[in-house]
Amino acid sequence: MPRAAKPQISFAEWELLQQGILLEPVLQTISDFLDDHEEMIEAVRRDLERGLKNPATGRNGLTPQQVLRSLILLRFKNWDYRELRERIADGYTLRQFADFYCQPVPKHDAFNRAFNRLTNSTDAAGRQ
Secondary structure, eight states, X not given: OOOOSOOOOOHHHHHHHHTTOOOOHHHHHHHHXXXXXXXXXXXXXXXXXXXXXXXXXXOOOOOHHHXXXXXXXXXXXXXXXXXXXXHHHHOHXXXXXXXXXXXXXXXXXXXXXHHHTSXXXXXXXXXX
């Protein structure tokens, strides 16, 4: 079940944000675009909830925001699933872009399962 879109940030995250660490310009442009197009996030949310008997129960999974942003990183940087996980886990700017901040980054197979739940229409919209 996808979690809420924006959990409250921790003091550690707030401190890192105050240091003024910036995303690379292309990722910042993509991030701004995604922030302006909430309908893309909603399409991912619908795909992640599709087929679940009761999406309001169960363990929290990746948020739609994390899935979409991670998929963009995977395609943009041409990484495999393991490298995607390692890069996000190791770098603060990629954690910021992918909306993980100080949260634990899941294993590579969690990304694979989440990306496979996306329908072709949602995935094609993300490629444009």
